[in-house]
Amino acid sequence: MGSSCEPQRTQRAQRRTTLVGFLCVLCVLCGSNPQRTFAQPSPLDHAHAHNDYEHARPLLGALELGYGSVEADVWLVNGALLVAHARDSVRTDRTLEAVYLEPLRAWVAAHDGSVYAGRPPLTLLVDVKSNADSAYVVLDSVLRRYDDLFTSWHGDSVTERPVVAVISGERPLVTLPASRDRWAALDGRLTDLGAAHGTPAAAMPLVSDDWKHVTKWRGDGPAPASVRRTVARLVTRTHAEGRRLRFWGTPDRVVVWRLLRDAGVDFIGADDLNALHDFLVGRDGRRP
Numbered sequence: 001m002g003s004s005c006e007p008q009r010t011q012r013a014q015r016r017t018t019l020v021g022f023l024c025v026l027c028v029l030c031g032s033n034p035q036r037t038f039a040q041p042s043p044l045d046h047a048h049a050h051n052d053y054e055h056a057r058p059l060l061g062a063l064e065l066g067y068g069s070v071e072a073d074v075w076l077v078n079g080a081l082l083v084a085h086a087r088d089s090v091r092t093d094r095t096l097e098a099v100y101l102e103p104l105r106a107w108v109a110a111h112d113g114s115v116y117a118g119r120p121p122l123t124l125l126v127d128v129k130s131n132a133d134s135a136y137v138v139l140d141s142v143l144r145r146y147d148d149l150f151t152s153w154h155g156d157s158v159t160e161r162p163v164v165a166v167i168s169g170e171r172p173l174v175t176l177p178a179s180r181d182r183w184a185a186l187d188g189r190l191t192d193l194g195a196a197h198g199t200p201a202a203a204m205p206l207v208s209d210d211w212k213h214v215t216k217w218r219g220d221g222p223a224p225a226s227v228r229r230t231v232a233r234l235v236t237r238t239h240a241e242g243r244r245l246r247f248w249g250t251p252d253r254v255v256v257w258r259l260l261r262d263a264g265v266d267f268i269g270a271d272d273l274n275a276l277h278d279f280l281v282g283r284d285g286r287r288p
Contacts, residue, residue: 042066043116044280048125048246048267053083053094055273059103065277066116069123069246069267072100073169074139076130081138087129096139100124101146108149108162121151121164123206123267125187132170136184139167143183150183153202166206177203193237201242206267211249219253231263239264254279 048069049055049062062070074081075090082090083099104124108115115122128135143150143165151164167176168187176186177199188207192198214234215227238245244266250256252272257279260268270276 042281043119044068044277045120046261046266046268047273047276047280048123048269049273050248050269050271051085053099054085054271058083058099060107062273063107063115063122065273067273067277068116068120069125070100071125071127071168071269072096073127073129074135076128076135076138079138081135081142096126097142101142101149104149104163105146113162115162121160121162124163124165125206126165126167126184127169128167128171129169132172133175135170136167136172136175139165140179140183147183152181152183153185154181158202164205168208173199188243190234193234193241193243204243206244206246207238208246208248211247214247219251219256223255223259228259228263231259231265235264252276 044066045068047062047065047067048071049067050071051073052058052062052070053072055061058072059070072083073085074083074096075087076082077087077090077092080092081096082092083094083096084090104115104122111117126139128139147161149161149163151161152159165184166187167184171186173186176182176184185202185206186199186204188199188204190207190209190213192204192207198204214230215224217224217227235245246267246269247260247265248269250260250269252270252275254275257268257270257276261280268276268280
């Protein structure tokens, strides 16, 4: 009796061992940690998620790829800042706080008080679609409630925190620089470079403009030498003033991204987040 049962016990033990091994592998692949979503990526300081809110996973999708900047369009509707590209597509549940600020707070809490350890603050580009000054009053009130997250300026001093809010679109060009205490900065334009009595870099650390103002070249064929020279000149001018440079409307094409990267443009924007990520980490060989 004992000898006939022994093979069965051995087979059952083997099945249990196999099952345990399978479950261990499954746990590694799927992740038993509820915070696995917040795994630390390799930061890509120059990557900008254009219209980030239109992706399946706003903010988190970009952060998991290491993006250094994300863009959110907002409309002021009944006193709330709602995230949407067009006014007729706003939803009351998609507030700036719900889509970006609360997830940012959770991400930072899961990463020991930073967005990416040892890297510059994340840029949250808030593209305002409503009246500049009215929207700024509300935005300022909201950002103050997230004082633990956002870099702030007080007179001539600055307190750096994990995120920098930069206002683009309809911008409070007079109101914001005149504020002694503020939790946001301005996005400038190429026309602001070298302007007499212009806004200082502390209040306007970023300059952005439309790619079509620079060139009509859309990435068909090699980059013209004239375009390379123009972009390099703009980078030099912008950096000389202590500001960073970005273009919107650039095609999602490696040949364009390569020109921007080689010229030293600070933020390279993309709608295709995975493609830009692959380019910046060196996996761009097959896309023209």
